[in-house]
Amino acid sequence: MDFAYSEDSQAYQASLQQFMKRRLLPLNGEWLRRASAGDYPLDLLEPLKAQARDDGLWNLFLPDLREQEPGTAMTNLDYAPLAEIMGRVPWAAEVFNCSAPDTGNMELLHRFGSPGQYEQWLMPLLKGEIRSCFAMSEPDTASSDPTNLAGTIRRDGDSYVIDGRKWFISGANHPHCAFAIFFGRHENEPQADAHHQHSMVIVPLDSPGVEVARNIPIMQHHSLEGHCELVFRGVRVPAENLIGQPGAGFAMAQARLGPGRVHHCMRTIGQCELALEMMRERALERRAFGKFLSEMENIQEWIAESRLDIDQARLLVLRAAWLMDTHGNAAARVDVAGIKVVAARLQTRVMDRAMQIFGAMGLTPDTPLAYFWTWGRALRLMDGPDEVHLRTVARAELKKARETRGATAPYFTL
Numbered sequence: 001m002d003f004a005y006s007e008d009s010q011a012y013q014a015s016l017q018q019f020m021k022r023r024l025l026p027l028n029g030e031w032l033r034r035a036s037a038g039d040y041p042l043d044l045l046e047p048l049k050a051q052a053r054d055d056g057l058w059n060l061f062l063p064d065l066r067e068q069e070p071g072t073a074m075t076n077l078d079y080a081p082l083a084e085i086m087g088r089v090p091w092a093a094e095v096f097n098c099s100a101p102d103t104g105n106m107e108l109l110h111r112f113g114s115p116g117q118y119e120q121w122l123m124p125l126l127k128g129e130i131r132s133c134f135a136m137s138e139p140d141t142a143s144s145d146p147t148n149l150a151g152t153i154r155r156d157g158d159s160y161v162i163d164g165r166k167w168f169i170s171g172a173n174h175p176h177c178a179f180a181i182f183f184g185r186h187e188n189e190p191q192a193d194a195h196h197q198h199s200m201v202i203v204p205l206d207s208p209g210v211e212v213a214r215n216i217p218i219m220q221h222h223s224l225e226g227h228c229e230l231v232f233r234g235v236r237v238p239a240e241n242l243i244g245q246p247g248a249g250f251a252m253a254q255a256r257l258g259p260g261r262v263h264h265c266m267r268t269i270g271q272c273e274l275a276l277e278m279m280r281e282r283a284l285e286r287r288a289f290g291k292f293l294s295e296m297e298n299i300q301e302w303i304a305e306s307r308l309d310i311d312q313a314r315l316l317v318l319r320a321a322w323l324m325d326t327h328g329n330a331a332a333r334v335d336v337a338g339i340k341v342v343a344a345r346l347q348t349r350v351m352d353r354a355m356q357i358f359g360a361m362g363l364t365p366d367t368p369l370a371y372f373w374t375w376g377r378a379l380r381l382m383d384g385p386d387e388v389h390l391r392t393v394a395r396a397e398l399k400k401a402r403e404t405r406g407a408t409a410p411y412f413t414l
Contacts, residue, residue, distance in 0.1 A: 001319065001322055003077070003318045003322065005077075009074070009081060012072075012082055013081055013085065015055065015056070015057060016082055017085060019055060019057060020085065020086075020089065023048060024092055027048070028089060031044055031091060035224045036365075040224055040225070042175065042176075045091075045094065049095055049097070049128050052095050053128070058071045058096060058128075059071020059126060060098055061079050061083070061259070061263060062106060062110065063259075064110060064111075065110075069126055071097070075321075076259055076322075076324045077318060077321040077325050079263075080262060080266045080317060081266070083098070083266035083267050084266040084267065084269050084314075086098060086267060086270065087266060087269065087270030087271050088270045088271060090368075090375075097126070098263070099171075101132065101133055101134045101170050101260075102125055102131055103263060104134060104256045104260040105133075105256075106122060107255075107260075108252060108256045109122040109243070110122060112248075112252055114240065114243075117240075117241070121178075121179060121202060129176075130176050130178040130179075131177045131225075132179050132181065133172040133174075133177055134170075134180070134256075135151075135232075136149065136169075136253070137166060137168050137169070138165060138166055139165060140165070146183070146250055146253060147194040147250070149183060150164065151164020151165070151184035152185050152186075153185065153186050153187065153199050154186075154187040155239070158239050159239055160236070161234055161236050162201065162232045162234075162235040163233060163234060163235070164184055164231075165213075165232070166180075166230045166232070167228070168227045168229075169227065170225070172226045172228035172230060173215050173223075173225050173228050174225040174226065177205060178204065179202050180202075180205060180210075180230065181202060182201050182203045182232065183198060183199075183200050183253060184199065184201070185197055185198055186199040186249075195250045196248070197247060198250050199243075199245075199248065200242070200244065200248075200253075201237060201241050201243065202243065203232065207236070207237060208235070210231075210232055211231040212226075212229075213228070213230065214228065216228065218375075219374035219377060221371060221374050257336070258329040260383075261320075261339065261340050261383060262321050262336070264340075264343070264379070265320075266314075268344070268376065268379065269310060271347060271351075271368075271376075272309075272347055272350040272351075274372075275369060275372060276306045276307065276354070278367065299357060302353040302357065309349060313339070313346045316338060317339045319335060320332045320335035320336050320338075333392070334392060334393055337392035337393055338393050340379075340383060340386075340389045341380075341389045344380045344386065345386075346376075347373070348373060348377055348380075351369055351372050351376055355369050355373060
């Protein structure tokens with residue numbers, strides 16, 4: 001395993017860092033002020049998107065991007081450090097058309113969409129003309145087990161009728177969000193087992209019967225583009241809006257999650273790197289009890305522990321990306337489960353140290369630390385709770401033990 005970044009990746013990292021420094025960061029203060037007032041600053045965003053596309057910093061996340069499609073195809077391993085750079089500013093990924101949930105939806109439609117879905121929905125996404133959301137989690141079921149999901153998809157002639165209530169649907173409040181991919185139980189397509197009873201269907205958000213019931217704050221933070229509750233009441237869509245085959249929803253959902261979790265984890269690592277930089281500077285500048293914070297042993301330990309934690313997490317994420325590139329997404333399933341746990345816990349741990357070093361300021365909007373901390377805590381539930389991913393890792397370890405049972409016997413001395 002060689003985790004050295006390729007020359008192409010290094011060149012894109014340099015270009016992206018310059019773009020962030022020269023074009024994006026100067027607008028960050030205005031973006032945050034307007035966002036806090038409930039105004040989505042499209043007039044700031046759209047010129048940045050156009051420039052990013054002109055600069056070749058567009059759709060960098062999709063390894064199977066075709067030659068005629070806008071953007072640059074990169075491996076998961078080469079894209080990972082770019083996601084880390086983007087993660088330092090929470091709204092940056094959209095500038096480069098690399099933001100969730102669009103990245104996962106684009107990958108899904110790229111792999112399983114029909115020619116008609118490609119033209120109507122995927123190409124506008126690839127061009128950055130529209131946004132999308134993924135309607136899966138439900139308030140009345142334990143959604144960490146997707147076989148529980150109760151929202152329904154029912155065939156009726158040349159249409160599907162959609163009913164259900166979904167929540168924590170990221171991006172549904174974005175002014176350009178045009179459709180949801182609805183994950184639901186396929187009522188009149190009975191299947192043999194629980195993992196083949198669900199399907200995915202494209203639902204335009206302007207369809208009659210679709211309601212954005214509310215934008216749910218997360219840890220008291222109100223996201224501008226939304227973590228919304230959506231209600232679908234007898235929503236009728238054309239049968240050609242079904243993605244893939246009836247009953248294939250669970251398999252497609254699993255295929256969608258792997259690369260997206262690498263992106264999430266690397267953005268998390270970018271935020272942790274920024275927090276470490278901020279705590280280092282604060283420790284050098286702040287005095288208490290007659291000396292700088294940087295001279296205090298516990299502060300030095302926090303800085304050192306943060307450095308080690310971040311580097312270990314990054315290596316785990318890069319290994320997962322490398323596995324996907326070399327052996328396919330399925331081969332990295334256990335590693336992807338592991339990095340999801342490691343990255344979320346890393347974020348709350350590093351942010352907690354940084355907030356403590358900043359004192360009262362660390363609790364305010366004057367730094368991004370409090371927001372990063374709340375997002376890290378939310379990540380321990382989003383895309384599945386820690387416990388589900390730990391179970392995946394444990395099962396893989398126990399499977400190895402069953403296959404090699406007795407191999408440790410020679411090491412016993414009794």
